[in-house]
Amino acid sequence: MIPEPQTRISERALxxxxxxxxxxxxxxxxxxxxxxxxxxxFDWLFWIIGVILxxxxxxxxxxxxxxxxxxxxxxxxxxxEQEIELQxxxxxxxxxxxxxxxxxxxxxxxGPLLRKYQLSTVxxxxxxxxxxxxxxxxxxAEELRRSISSLARVADEDV
Amino acid sequence: MSEPKRLHPIAAVVxxxxxxxxxxxxxxxxxxxxxxxxxxxxxxxxxxxxxxxxVFISGIIFWYRFTYRVEDGELRIEHGLFVRKKRYIPFERxxxxxVSEGLLQRPFGLVKVKVxxxxxAGAGEAEAVLTAIRKNEANEIHDLLVxxxxxxxxxxxxxxxxxxxxxxxxxxxxELLLLASTSGGVGVVISAVFAFxxxxxxxxxxxxxxxxVEHFISSGLVFISIIIFLGFLLAWAISxxxxxxxxxxxxxxxVDDDLIITRGLLEKRQFTIPIKxxxxxxxSENLLRQPIGMASVFVESAGGSALNEESSKVLxxxxxxxxxxxxxxxxxxxxxxxxSELHSVPSRAYIRYLLKGWFIAxxxxxxxxxxxxxxxxxxxxxxxxxxxWSWLEYRDAGWSLYDGLLTLRFRTIVKSTVFMKREKVQSxxxxxxxxxxxxxxxxxxxxxKSGHGGSGGKVYDLDWEDTKKIYNWFSRKED
Numbered sequence: 001m002i003p004e005p006q007t008r009i010s011e012r013a014l015x016x017x018x019x020x021x022x023x024x025x026x027x028x029x030x031x032x033x034x035x036x037x038x039x040x041x042f043d044w045l046f047w048i049i050g051v052i053l054x055x056x057x058x059x060x061x062x063x064x065x066x067x068x069x070x071x072x073x074x075x076x077x078x079x080x081e082q083e084i085e086l087q088x089x090x091x092x093x094x095x096x097x098x099x100x101x102x103x104x105x106x107x108x109x110x111g112p113l114l115r116k117y118q119l120s121t122v123x124x125x126x127x128x129x130x131x132x133x134x135x136x137x138x139x140x141a142e143e144l145r146r147s148i149s150s151l152a153r154v155a156d157e158d159v
Numbered sequence: 160m161s162e163p164k165r166l167h168p169i170a171a172v173v174x175x176x177x178x179x180x181x182x183x184x185x186x187x188x189x190x191x192x193x194x195x196x197x198x199x200x201x202x203x204x205x206x207x208x209x210x211x212x213x214v215f216i217s218g219i220i221f222w223y224r225f226t227y228r229v230e231d232g233e234l235r236i237e238h239g240l241f242v243r244k245k246r247y248i249p250f251e252r253x254x255x256x257x258v259s260e261g262l263l264q265r266p267f268g269l270v271k272v273k274v275x276x277x278x279x280a281g282a283g284e285a286e287a288v289l290t291a292i293r294k295n296e297a298n299e300i301h302d303l304l305v306x307x308x309x310x311x312x313x314x315x316x317x318x319x320x321x322x323x324x325x326x327x328x329x330x331x332x333x334e335l336l337l338l339a340s341t342s343g344g345v346g347v348v349i350s351a352v353f354a355f356x357x358x359x360x361x362x363x364x365x366x367x368x369x370x371x372v373e374h375f376i377s378s379g380l381v382f383i384s385i386i387i388f389l390g391f392l393l394a395w396a397i398s399x400x401x402x403x404x405x406x407x408x409x410x411x412x413x414v415d416d417d418l419i420i421t422r423g424l425l426e427k428r429q430f431t432i433p434i435k436x437x438x439x440x441x442x443s444e445n446l447l448r449q450p451i452g453m454a455s456v457f458v459e460s461a462g463g464s465a466l467n468e469e470s471s472k473v474l475x476x477x478x479x480x481x482x483x484x485x486x487x488x489x490x491x492x493x494x495x496x497x498x499s500e501l502h503s504v505p506s507r508a509y510i511r512y513l514l515k516g517w518f519i520a521x522x523x524x525x526x527x528x529x530x531x532x533x534x535x536x537x538x539x540x541x542x543x544x545x546x547x548w549s550w551l552e553y554r555d556a557g558w559s560l561y562d563g564l565l566t567l568r569f570r571t572i573v574k575s576t577v578f579m580k581r582e583k584v585q586s587x588x589x590x591x592x593x594x595x596x597x598x599x600x601x602x603x604x605x606x607x608k609s610g611h612g613g614s615g616g617k618v619y620d621l622d623w624e625d626t627k628k629i630y631n632w633f634s635r636k637e638d
Binding site: 002080081082083085089091092093094095096097098099100101102126127128129131 | 607609
């Protein structure tokens with residue numbers, strides 16, 4: 001096995017993912033609720049209502065509890081002097097190497113939910129690809145952005 | 160050459176024609192629908208005339224406001240009527256230079272110059288297009304580009320270097336014929352014809368035509384078949400002639416540190432790409448050429464864009480015996496080892512290739528069998544075809560590492576072999592699903608810059624140990 005990258009992303013990410021999972025589940029549940037009401041009014045078959053209920057509940061469970069947990073457990077990164085390594089993915093584990101000399105610029109980005117929890121997303125762009133580290137502690141992200149761009153600046157090599 | 164200069168006035172005409180070409184379909188629709196109503200004819204005529212007049216004027220204004228000059232090692236372009244736009248391109252940032260001699264430019268001894276950089280300002284056009292300038296001016300720009308590089312070399316080595324020119328490849332007429340007849344252009348022409356008819360479906364009274372032709376049809380299916388066959392033959396002939404005109408006199412040269420490609424009969428083009436700007440080399444074998452052992456070779460360039468694929472995936476050898484590629488190119492492409500033995504994918508991976516194909520094929524077969532009961536069973540043949548295709552994909556997958564060079568071979572529809580230098584790879588990803596982990600397999604995906612975005616290679620289900628080797632080769636971790 002290749003040794004895993006060392007750094008984990010912030011634990012608060014878990015909370016944020018659960019909240020956004022909760023929001024999308026809420027929408028699904030509302031739709032399901034509407035359908036079930038219709039079903040009761042128009043006398044649909046009982047099993048159709050059952051299936052709808054099952055789908056809504058499974059979706060909520062997966063989005064609020066299962067997925068954030070698995071995702072967080074897998075997410076790791078490491079910024080070394082000459083490269084950045086990322087590991088992510090729930091069902092398919094993906095590991096990516098980005099050489100420092102190929103980094104063109106680094107962005108941080110923060111939505112309202114992330115801001116509330118003092119988190120932000122770091123986006124690392126090469127000339128051809130964009131890679132994202134979601135939900136880092138805000139100061140950590142800022143620090144990371146600064147260190148990547150200073151490390152990347154040392155390596156002055158053209159495309 | 161530091162005075163701001165205008166393009167040749169013919170540029171105004173070229174721009175007008177281009178705008179007219181874009182307007183032609185809306186114009187026709189406008190006129191057709193407009194004149195079908197009674198009375199308002201004059202209004203429509205005036206509107207069309209007004210539109211044409213605007214195109215005419217804007218062409219002239221564009222030409223009038225567009226200036227270019229070479230200053231301080233930069234190509235400087237200024238244009239725009241209300242919003243003045245200035246674009247300064249340093250020569251050392253130029254990725255490629257595309258000089259073409261169109262039908263309009265040629266009578267005046269003019270050329271069109273396209274300059275590509277790695278920047279992605281617009282997804283569509285090149286970074287700078289000089290629509291019509293004199294040939295010697297284009298040569299001057301080209302020389303400046305070359306000289307600039309040479310002067311930095313000369314300082315280092317302290318001597319004057321004469322430019323060294325070697326012709327690497329020149330297309331022969333039999334190769335040209337082979338190229339044209341096996342190119343995928345046939346499909347393009349056929350689909351263009353179909354698209355054309357679909358476009359006018361509303362205007363052509365197909366129903367009436369069909370009714371009249373009906374007794375004709377019943378009189379002979381053979382006749383119809385012949386017509387269709389002739390149609391295809393014609394489409395094929397058009398595509399062959401088109402390809403031949405495009406690639407006639409194709410020549411690949413190395414001049415100092417640049418590759419220079421010239422081609423074309425009606426429209427002559429010259430394409431320059433500095434060798435150190437090459438992002439990757441790709442050998443591709445399509446279904447028609449692979450059985451006869453022929454291949455084409457492309458280089459990936461950081462210039463160009465998705466809409467302008469010819470300058471991001473540059474064809475350097477249009478058609479060639481596959482065995483000859485390495486011998487022909489290796490002396491001229493520094494550090495590219497094009498002949499290395501490839502390691503293949505382990506045999507336990509085949510089942511995954513097979514299932515991936517069947518994953519799509521099985522639902523189709525099920526639906527067809529279910530809907531068309533007796534005859535639908537023939538669709539089971541699709542499973543066999545899919546299995547054979549998967550076998551091809553499995554057999555063609557491969558990889559190798561040689562010094563600083565990663566080679567990946569894979570098949571989508573076309574079989575591609577991609578050669579990537581370590582320092583040109585933008586990012587490398589390995590992917591492993593739960594099932595792959597159990598079988599100790601993994602997928603590798605390497606990205607190089609190509610035009611506006613990325614290109615590269617992706618090979619499924621390599622042996623895990625091999626994947627690790629490639630990953631560690633790319634990693635810059637010190638230990």
